[in-house]
Amino acid sequence: MPTTYEINQMIESNKQNNDERFRPGFHFSPPSHWLNDPNGLVFYEGSYHLFYQYHPYSNKWGPMHWGHAVSKDLVHWKHMPIALFPDEHGAIFSGCCVVDWNNSSGLFEGSHGLIALFTHADTCPESGQPRQRQSLAYSRDAGHTWHKYEGNPVLAEDELLDFRDPKVFWHPQSENWIMVIVAGDHTRFYRSKNLREWSLTGEFGKGEGSHDGVWECPDLFELPIDETGRSKWVLIISIGDNPNCPEGSRTQYFIGEFDGNTFINDNPADHIMWLDYGRDNYAGVSWSDIPEQDGRRVIIGWMSNWKYANETPTGSWRGAMTLPRALSLTNRNGGVILTQMPVREIEQLRKESMSWNDVAVTPETPFMQKMNEDLLEIEADIDVRSGEEVHIGLKSSGQSEIVIGYDPEHQWLFIDRSKSGVTDFHPSFATKHGAGMVAVNGKIKLHIWLDRNAVEVYADNGLVVLTDQIFPDAPIEEVGISTQSGQVVLDSLQIYTLKSIHIPACTTEQTAGRNDA
Known part of the structure; x- marks a missing residue:
């Protein structure tokens, strides 16, 4: 008969085996505990950075941190230390990273570095309501260590309960940084010269596309159409779970124009296009600053669904990413649509x-x-x-x-x-x-x-x-x-x-x- 020690060892061994039996072979997964949305995707000094929503103390969603991994080829990853921790302003929700090449932020002393813009989530002390504000962090050593900006938060809209997931890019035509961010049932657009001070320029989305759930995790970028020499702007919007919709959380996209102030939809307001028709691709966003000679727009999503994300049978770790995918636009049946294939x-x-x-x-x-x-x-x-x-x-x-x-x-x-x-x-x-x-x-x-x-x-x-x-x-x-x-x-x-x-x-x-x- 085995001893108590041997029985405990067998129980622990079986638990580890069960934990790892569903560990993916070639999809990205966390070292342990909970993972959801990809964040801060950026290419800098030869490395792809993947930050992600991470709860390092549980295999269920909880106070959000930014986990971090790096790769040279989008396939083989290395886990890095946690990049951003909750602080006096709240938990660290989704956001983005950009390379501040010309030091427009003034935070790099004549050089360049990484800027992260993200949502701080806490509770308003006056009202007791959830509060979401936008904040900034910066890294002077290629993402190894991060410093929160002392002027945080840099953007707040007190009347908005849902106000999160900033995605920022440089817009050369207007010579501004552009932020696209979601506010419950619509997208808002802001501009800035220095990544620290933002002004509202436009809104899009009320009554457009699907509103089965709250809007989340926007992205906005321009892509060429086939070999036509023409291009269009793509606005990606993820939609949270609705108990009345069997699909759960999923992602739609819009095709149109961006004039430096707001997005203009090419299609009728009730025309809906889905990024993925499976059940497990959510919150996808694309990498910033992939070199121009590469020419690709690469996206990755969280491979789960809010219907059951907290319940999947993976043990001590939970959550994984889709394969990274290169996006293209093509003409089909008189319209422009998005295609995607795993990166080469x-x-x-x-x-x-x-x-x-x-x-x-x-x-x-x-x-x-x-x-x-x-x-x-x-x-x-x-x-x-x-x-x-x-x-x-x-x-x-x-x-x-x-x-x-x-x-x-x-x-x-x-x-x-x-x-x-x-x-x-x-x-x-x-x-x-x-x-x-x-x-x-x-x-x-x-x-x-x-x-x-x-x-x-x-x-x-x-x-x-x-x-x-x-x-x-x-x-x-x-x-x-x-x-x-x-x-x-x-x-x-x-x-x-x-x-x-x-x-x-x-x-x-x-x-x-x-x-x-």
């Missing part, structure tokens, strides 16, 4: 490759391939003209199966995670959901990334995207493709096994709050 740097994770061509799939002869690794990238070009619904089934050795399907009759791409493994932690999780998608000349093109905790599906070169968390009962070990009647043809199928990333911790010792001096 992900390809360095590829290991072994298997490929097939011209494989006929019928109800009697499904395609089936056993796998001995559970981190996969799948590219499939499928001719659906002669078949009914086609299913790509990702099966575990247990009872789990994630189904990615396409229904040609209803022109519908979907994910069914109702039997994907652990689903009983919330009634909204075990769902089948998707998006309309028209097959091109009777064919569909799918690009799928499978991780231990998630699946991302990109269709038609990123025209339609679905991102879902999954919690299989055992590692995925089989890829199957089937149809219910007729015949579908796998024009081409490529499956890559992928390397797992290891995210090392920073070796620098850190004392809580010390870097906020």
Whole structure:
């Protein structure tokens, strides 16, 4: 019979195994405890910085800090010390970072450095109501240590209860810093010469797009349209959970113009465009200061949903990011829409490759391939003209199966995670959901990334995207493709096994709050 010590050791070992069984292989996750929205995304002196909403004392949402990680390639990350801690002005909510190249803030003594603008959240002492104000911090050593500005907060609107998530960029046409920020049901725009003093220039959004939930986490940037020589502005708005909406929190976007003062929507007010049709891509924002010669606009999102974010079965850590994605604009059916694909740097994770061509799939002869690794990238070009619904089934050795399907009759791409493994932690999780998608000349093109905790599906070169968390009962070990009647043809199928990333911790010792001096 084991001793009490041995029993405790076994319990602790099982707990650690359960904690890590859903740890992603190639998506970013925190070292421990709670993670949500990406913040402060900036490229500076050869490194991509990823800050994020972090609660270092619990695996549920709580007093927010800014966690921090850095990468040279958007794939391999290194955990850094916590960047910003709550202080006398409140918790540290979402925000952004920019490079102050010309020292317009006056905080870098003739040099340049990083400026973070973020929301301080506390309670108003007079009214007892929640209060959200905008503040500034700066770093003179490439983001290693941060100092709060002594004049914080730098922007307050006392009449607004919801007033948060500033995203700032330099606008060369007006020679101003522009801040886009959300205020409950609309977006507000401010300008500044020095990043410290801000004046309101315009508003957008009341009655425009979806208002299923509170507006959050805005972003605004300009992108070229295909190879036309023209460009448009893209305004991204995330929408908080509404108990009456089964989708939960999700992200919409608008296409239009920015005149230096406000955003002008190209589409009718009731025209809604979604960034992702899965359940688990929220609060996405893009990196600032990616070099012009690179030319990409890269976004990353929080891979969860406020419906069940506090309940996912991951143990001592909770929350992960989507793959970073490059955004593009394209003309389609007389309108301009956004497309997205994982950044090319992900390809360095590829290991072994298997490929097939011209494989006929019928109800009697499904395609089936056993796998001995559970981190996969799948590219499939499928001719659906002669078949009914086609299913790509990702099966575990247990009872789990994630189904990615396409229904040609209803022109519908979907994910069914109702039997994907652990689903009983919330009634909204075990769902089948998707998006309309028209097959091109009777064919569909799918690009799928499978991780231990998630699946991302990109269709038609990123025209339609679905991102879902999954919690299989055992590692995925089989890829199957089937149809219910007729015949579908796998024009081409490529499956890559992928390397797992290891995210090392920073070796620098850190004392809580010390870097906020």
